[in-house]
Structure formats: C-alpha cells, structure tokens
Amino acid sequence: MGFWNRLQSIDRRWVYLVIWLVVALPLIFPFRIRPVASPPVEKLFNYIDTMPEDKALVLSVDFTPDTQAELFPMLIALLRHGFAHGHRIGVLSMQVQGLGLAEEALAQVAREFNQRARTREDSVIVGEDYVFWGWTTPEVTVMLGMGERITNVFPVDYYGAKTQDLPLMKHLKNYDDVGLLVSIAGSSIPLSWINYAQTQFGVRLGCGITAVSAADFYPYLNSGQFTGMLSGMKGAAEYEELLDSRLRERGPEWTLRRKGTEAMSSQTTAHLAIIAFIILGNVAFFVSRARRKP
C-alpha cells in the first residue's frame, strides 16, 4: 500500500487526537479574535437597544445541556442586555431540561448586576425586574395561552410564588406587553413560536440557534418573521462584542467574562483543522486515483 493509500485509511484515533488538541489547546492558551457582528446579530441587538422601556423582553430557554456550550453564552448576553437597558424580563422554558440552565443564567446575571449596583435602579430583583415562569406543557397551550393571559398559563412561578401577586406581572399581562420574544433553541421550537404566537397574536420574535441548524431558519429571517438571529457560538460572540461596548459605558467594573468570545479561538482552530483534513483527504484520494489509472 502506497503512502497516499495509507493516508486515506489512517486510523481514526489520530483524527480524534488532532481534534482534541486543536479544541483543548486554544482554551488553555487562548488567542484573541475580535468578532465582527453579522447583519442578523446586529438587527437583534439594535432592536433590543431601541425597544421602548415599558415593553418586556421574554426569553424562552428552549435548549438542553447538550447544546449549552453554543447557546448558554447567548442567554447570558441577552439577559445582560435586557437588564442593562432596564427592560422587564420574563423567562420560561419549553423544555423541562432547560429549567436548570435558565435558573443558572438568571442567578449568574442577577448576581453580576446586584454586586455592582449602587442604587435600587441598578439592581435586579425577582418578581419586580424579572420573572421566571418555569415550564409547563404542552407547548401549544403555552404559546397560545400567553397571548390571552400569562398568569393563566403560569399560575405560579418557578419558585412557587403566585404570579398574579408579583409586581412585574401587573405590567406584563400578555403578548401586548412584550416587545420581543427570543427563543434560544437547539431544535425547531422557534418555528412553533412563529406558527402559534406570531401568526395568531403578532408577537415580534427573535431566535438563537445552533450553527448546524442555522440554514433552516434563514427563510424566516428573510421574510421578517424573525427580527434577528444569533447563530452558533459565533453569533453569541458577535452579540457579546456589541454588548461589551455598551456595558463599558457604565464603568470599568462592567468588563464581564465573555464565554462566546473566549471559545472563538478554539472554534477557529477546530474549523481550520477540519478544512485541512478535507483537503488532505481529497489530495490523497485524487493522487491514488491518478496512480491507479494506466
């Protein structure tokens, strides 16, 4: 067997080793790459930035831990943006496994804001500035029911408090009070939000999705059904970049950790390695084929 043939049938464990190295090493020794916001990310950011303050931002945590690496940084960035802008925030989950992630993100961002708060306006308080409705099923009940009365769909919040007693819920009755609903998902749940919530009630939607599923969502972005879209880790990093300059205006202590941006170096090397593998595989394939021909 010649060199090129051997290269084609190389033990896959060598490929695994290279991938492990190109993913792990940049996380240990990161190099900084500054992401530039793409139009879908910019649209979502600008909409939240200019949304009237009395309108709420609703975040639907529709992903599970398997896609956490890509989607969790988006959730953190959107929460930071919403709180920094003083929007009321409502959080729910369409996946029962998403509850823990939503709780973790809310606890983290609330802590970040409350540690830096100098006045009541700077701090974020559950029930007053944000509400975590939790999860209920089935999704059609939630998506249509929220258009009529949110407290009917979620009589109690995730922590067991009656939602109708929460001060925030006096200003957040149904989709009329929602400026934007962003569904962050590793599945097709954002499309269900279009089918039920937007078609019936006209609620404005955005989405955060995994890079691998981005192609499925572009038709809805082009049609304007999604106001903006964050696609994969890069989408999260681009949003973090836009948000960073906005947060820095509040003071030097607002330089927060950006996990999406941190992971860009690792993602870059992984993509380059896969491209190199494809080129190498094709070169080996064509050279061996040419040599086989008489």
Place this chain on the structure above:
Amino acid sequence: MKRRLPLLIVLITGVFGAVAFFVPHAAVRDVDVTMRNDVLRIIAAFGLILGVGSILRHHFTKIRRQAEHWQYSWVTIVMLFASAIVGLFGGIDTRNPGILPTRIGTFSFHIQTLYTSVMVPLAATMFSMLAFYMASAAYRAFRARNLEATLLLVAAFVLMLGAVPLGGLLIRPLPEFAEWILTVPNTAAKRGILFGVGLGTIATSLKIILGIERGWLGGGG
C-alpha cells in the same frame, strides 16, 4: 366501537382545532381555551403517567430477563426515583429549600446540584463526541467525486471559514459571501422544501382527521 370512538374523537377535535384558529367568535374561543388550557393538560398528565409506566415496565422486564446490560436498567430506575423525589420535595437550591433535607454539611444534593453536576456534564459530553465523528467522517468521506460533491465541498469551505472571525481576516469578503449563500441559494432551496413539507403535512393531517390513515390506531393502516 373500539376503533370508531377514537376515530370520532380525532375527527371532532381535529376539525375544531383547525376551525378555532380562524373563527374569533366568543363561543368558539371559550371552548378553544378550555380545550387548550384544561383538556390538553389533562391528556399531557396522562401521557406522563404512561411514559413513566412504560419506561419502568421496559426496564423491569429487562432486569427480570437479565437481558444484555440489564445492570444499567437499575441505574435508570434508581435515578428516575431519586431525581423525582429530590425534585418534588427537596427544593430548588440552597436559596429555595424544600421539605426534604437535601444538605449534609457543605454537601448538598438539591435538584439544581444534581442537574449541574450530573445532567449537564453527561449531556455535554454526549454532544461533544459529534465533533470527533464529524472530523473523522469529513476526512474519510467528503470527496469531490463529481460536480455536485465539489459544489457542496466549496460551500462547506466558505461556510466553515465564514463561521469563524478568522475567515474575514484572511479573505475580507468571505463572511459576506457565506451570508449570501445562506440568505439566497439556501433560502430558495429551503422554501421549495418547506412548501412541499407543508402540503404533505396538510394532506397527512386530513387523512388522519378523516380516518383514511389509521396507522396511529395500531395494528397497521
């Protein structure tokens, strides 16, 4: 009767579900709200009971027959009950305790602790395996054998490089080109597929509602 009753329920609820979406009359809306908020939830609750019952029966049968890897069935059953009990009675975390003591000294096993310490790493590990398989598959199978495969290969190159900030640094218009591929050719193809899927869904739904397609009743159509 055993077959006719389910077919009749599907016919009535199916037609009503579609009609309610388009008719804003108060009477229709009231029934629709009751169906969605009460009836659907009751059905979902029964679904949960069926699901738990089904998983328990499957694993207990496996244990009884000592089928291959039957030991893991005990892990599933024990974790099912442990997480259910902790989740129902143990509170969310240290800030939101429940009636069940879920803390021994500094060690706590609230549902959030179980979730972040067990569920998250397990699920993330499973999904991260994909990167290795994808790289291996790309190396072994992604070949420019013909025109279609070459086009796919070129598109993949552009999108992979466009999906990282380095792409724009290497070739300035690359991110815009990647965006164009997704916005124009991809959207055009996707729309065609979506129209086909939409029409197929309507046809299949009508067949189910009208009782032509009966595979869901079990025992074949």
